[in-house]
Amino acid sequence: MIGVDALLGRADMLLRQNRPKEAEKELLQVLQQEPDNDHALSMLGRSKYDLRLYSEGIGAIQQAIRVDPENGYYFYLLAFGYYQTDANHSAKRYLQRAIELAPYAADFYGLWAMILLEEKDFSQALQKANEGLAIDAENITCLNARSTALNKLKRVDDAISTMQDALQQDPENAFTHTTIGWNLLEKGRHKEAGDHFREALRINPNLEGARGGLKESMKSKIAPYRWLLQYSFWINNKGKNARWIIPVGLIFLVRFVSEMTRQSDNTGLTIAGNIVIGIYILFVLTSWLINPIANFFLLFYKDGKYALSAHERWNAISTVSVMLAGFAIALVGLLLPEAAQAGVVMGGATIFSLALPLGHLSLPVRLHGNSLRQWFTLLILLIGTVTAVLFFAGLPLAETAGITYLVAFVLFTWLGVFSSK
DSSP states (O other): OOHHHHHHHHHHHHHEEEEEEEEHHHHHHHHHHHHHHHHHHHHHHHHHHHHHHHHHHHHHHHHHHOOOOHHHHHHHHHHHHHHHOHHHHHHHHHHHHHHHOOOOOOHHHHHHHHHHHTTTTTHHHHHHHHHHHHHHHOOHHHHHHHHHHHHHHTOHHHHHHHHHHHHHHTTTOOHHHHOOEEEEHHHOHHHHHHHHHHHHHHOOTHHHHHHHHHHHHTTTTSHHHHHHHHHHHHHHOTTTTTTHHHHHHHHHHHHHHHHHHHHOOOOHHHHHHHHHHHHHHHHHHHHHHHHHHHHHHTSSSSSSSHSSSSHHHHHHHHHHHHHHHHHHHHHHTTTTTTHHHHHHHHHHHHHTTHHHHHHOOSSSSSSSOHHHHHHHHHHHHHHHHHHHHHHHHTTTTHHHHHHHHHHHHHHHHHHHHHOOO
């Protein structure tokens, strides 16, 4: 029988090589021999985290803590698991305990800074990062957190200096290149950002943050997408409430402008009001459709088609296909005799509008386990398809179906405003 120390050593090596499934097999052999081996339990938790099985990982770490409740590192691992599952309050609570037990571990402060960055508390994030760097001036997590916090606080020169320090400490750190890439992307420097994301993926091809950043940098070559991405950065930096307060405020502002325009006899004011309303409608449509459209264009880029997942590829293709089909049908309808014209044009317009919910449909479609938004998206697509068919057939029910679809469509857009994603 292989000894426990040898199995633990092999598991540690496998974890360092990003082979968590193989490490798990070694650790299970350890736990067969010593079920209360807290070190093996903590490593099993890490392997589960690497496999994105966070609930199972948290369970393993909790077992390790029951064996050794005075080990600060175990509380840090537990906090990391809760951070990955968006339970930031619990994560900070366990980090506090970790620091009480091991106050000179810089990584603990680095994780706390990352949590505060996610919560948009940039000043406190900077403070925690600095606390960690006071312990270890070369800690990569703290350097990256400090760089991001400074960037958010508009202290650009300090942020760049910190980025350079992080790269000097470890030029082959994929996490550092990813952080720098996102910071540059937020500043609108998408070409430089893309270089850092590519370097991160060269070092670690499985790094999702770098892969997502590379897609954003490539899509930023499309001007409307680049503008909306900057708007997204801006609104997210304002905090959670801004995600719905600002869009709702814009809606009421446009409604006010619309009402003023309708009541005004001033031609110039009417034209200006109509321009404002038109710009708003264009902004809304673009914000809803630009992501799948940009993904469609990525299919023709050298690196783009490899950066997209199968879901994103099919989502982009289906969305653009529906838009083109709807536009073509409506255009043909305008050339038909007046008696058939309205039904075909309305049917084509309905098909075109289906691009909006289709662009947010999660693929592949499942019949169970869907989110509320996914079920609503499927319902909208069904109602819209039936409505289009009724318009093409010229049936009397088409008008009623059209009103129903319009109401559902508006509700869907509002769901998008208040949704967390």
